[in-house]
Amino acid sequence: MAETPHDKPEMIDPSINAPPLHHSAAEIEKEEAEARERKLKKKAKKRVEEDHSGELNIVALMDAFTIILVFLIKSYASDPTQITQGDDIKIPTSTTTLSVVEAVPLVISKKGVLVNSQAVVRIMDNGLVDPAEKQGFLIGRVAEALKKEAEHHKMISRFNSKVKFEGLLLIVADKDTKFETLTDVLFTAGQVEFGQFKFAVLKNE
Amino acid sequence: MARKLKRHVEEAAGELNLVPYMDIVVNLILFLMLSSTGLVQFGVINVSAPAIGGGGEPEEQKDPPLNLTVAISSKGFFVAGTGGVLPAPGSSTEPSIPKLGDKYDYAALTKKLIEVKSAFRNETKVIVTGDPGTAYEVIIGVMDASRQDGPNNILFPDVMLSPGIAQ
Known part of the structure; x- marks a missing residue:
C-alpha cells in the first residue's frame, strides 16, 4: 500500500528552536527558566566586567553638583545684605517673621563697630566704646562714616529714581553687646539722618 | 602612538572630558558653601528711636x-x-x-x-x-x-x- 502525504511522519525543521514534541509542559518550562537564568548571569558578568574596566561614570555626580551650584548661586544672589557670623559676632535668635531688607549695614562685634564692612571704631574689653571717641552719646568716627554713606546713597538716588534714601540702618550686633553701646550707636545714627533701624536676628522657627 | 590614536578616536566619537569642569564646579561649591548663609534664615525687627521735641507727624489721639x-x-x-x-x-x-x-x-x-x-x-x-x-x-x-x-x-x-x- 502506497503512503499518502498525510500518512508521512511530520518533519521537524531543525532551524526552529521549538522543543521536541515528546517534551512535557513541565520540562519546557524548566528549560525556559534555565535559559532566562543563563541570560541574567551573562548580563551580570558583563556589568561586572564594565565596572572593573576603570571607567567611572561621573555624569550623575555632575548632575548633582550642577543642581547644588545653581541653588547656592541663587541663594547667594538673592540675599539683599550679606550677614556673616563668626567668633566675634553671634547674632541672637528671635521669633520675628520679617525678612531682611536692603539697608546700610552697621555691625557691632565684640571688637569694634563696622560701617558697611569698614572698621570704624574699636570696642574695649569692657564692651564699651573708648570714651575718648565719644562726645556725650555721639561717636565721632561712626557719625562721619554714616554721613559718607548717607551722602553716597543720596547721590545714587539723584541719578536713579528707583533708589530712594530712607535712612534705613541694619544693625547686626553680637548678642552680648551692651545696651549702652547700642544706644550710643543708635543716637549717633539718628544725628546723621538714619532714623529707622532694623535689628538683624536669626529666625527661630 | 597607539594610545594617542585611541584617545583621538575617543574624542572624535563625542566623549567629553568632564574632569576640568568637575574641578571648577567643586571649587565653586566649596567657596559658595563657606561664604553663603543661605541655609541660615535671617530676619529683622523694626525699631525706632523715640521722637524728641515736635518732630514727626502729629497723631490724633482721643485717649x-x-x-x-x-x-x-x-x-x-x-x-x-x-x-x-x-x-x-x-x-x-x-x-x-x-x-x-x-x-x-x-x-x-x-x-x-x-x-x-x-x-x-x-x-x-x-x-x-x-x-x-x-x-x-x-x-x-x-x-x-x-x-x-x-x-x-x-x-x-x-x-x-x-x-x-x-x-
Missing part, C-alpha cells in the same frame, strides 16, 4: 498715650505706663517681673502684657529701656515677648528704644 515701658534691670523687668509702675506682688521696690533664678522670665512678661493689652486694645507701642550693661540678647527677648503671643494675638509690635537707666 491719653499709655507710654507703656518695659525697663530691664539686673533683677528683672519693670513694667510701667502713664500713671506709674506695675508693682511686684508683695513689694513696691522689687521689679514687676523678677528674674527666675539667673534667667529673665519672658513668659511672665508676655502674660502681664496680655493683661495690659486687654485694657488698652488700640495701643501698639512699647518703649524698651534698660541698665547700660544689659545684653543685646535680653533686649531682643523683651521685644519678642512684647510683640505677640502666638501667631494671631498681636500685642505691642511697635518697639521704641530709649537710652538706659543711669544708676
Whole structure:
C-alpha cells in the first residue's frame, strides 16, 4: 500500500528552536527558566566586567553638583545684605517673621563697630566704646562714616529714581553687646539722618 | 602612538572630558558653601528711636498715650505706663517681673502684657529701656515677648528704644 502525504511522519525543521514534541509542559518550562537564568548571569558578568574596566561614570555626580551650584548661586544672589557670623559676632535668635531688607549695614562685634564692612571704631574689653571717641552719646568716627554713606546713597538716588534714601540702618550686633553701646550707636545714627533701624536676628522657627 | 590614536578616536566619537569642569564646579561649591548663609534664615525687627521735641507727624489721639515701658534691670523687668509702675506682688521696690533664678522670665512678661493689652486694645507701642550693661540678647527677648503671643494675638509690635537707666 502506497503512503499518502498525510500518512508521512511530520518533519521537524531543525532551524526552529521549538522543543521536541515528546517534551512535557513541565520540562519546557524548566528549560525556559534555565535559559532566562543563563541570560541574567551573562548580563551580570558583563556589568561586572564594565565596572572593573576603570571607567567611572561621573555624569550623575555632575548632575548633582550642577543642581547644588545653581541653588547656592541663587541663594547667594538673592540675599539683599550679606550677614556673616563668626567668633566675634553671634547674632541672637528671635521669633520675628520679617525678612531682611536692603539697608546700610552697621555691625557691632565684640571688637569694634563696622560701617558697611569698614572698621570704624574699636570696642574695649569692657564692651564699651573708648570714651575718648565719644562726645556725650555721639561717636565721632561712626557719625562721619554714616554721613559718607548717607551722602553716597543720596547721590545714587539723584541719578536713579528707583533708589530712594530712607535712612534705613541694619544693625547686626553680637548678642552680648551692651545696651549702652547700642544706644550710643543708635543716637549717633539718628544725628546723621538714619532714623529707622532694623535689628538683624536669626529666625527661630 | 597607539594610545594617542585611541584617545583621538575617543574624542572624535563625542566623549567629553568632564574632569576640568568637575574641578571648577567643586571649587565653586566649596567657596559658595563657606561664604553663603543661605541655609541660615535671617530676619529683622523694626525699631525706632523715640521722637524728641515736635518732630514727626502729629497723631490724633482721643485717649491719653499709655507710654507703656518695659525697663530691664539686673533683677528683672519693670513694667510701667502713664500713671506709674506695675508693682511686684508683695513689694513696691522689687521689679514687676523678677528674674527666675539667673534667667529673665519672658513668659511672665508676655502674660502681664496680655493683661495690659486687654485694657488698652488700640495701643501698639512699647518703649524698651534698660541698665547700660544689659545684653543685646535680653533686649531682643523683651521685644519678642512684647510683640505677640502666638501667631494671631498681636500685642505691642511697635518697639521704641530709649537710652538706659543711669544708676
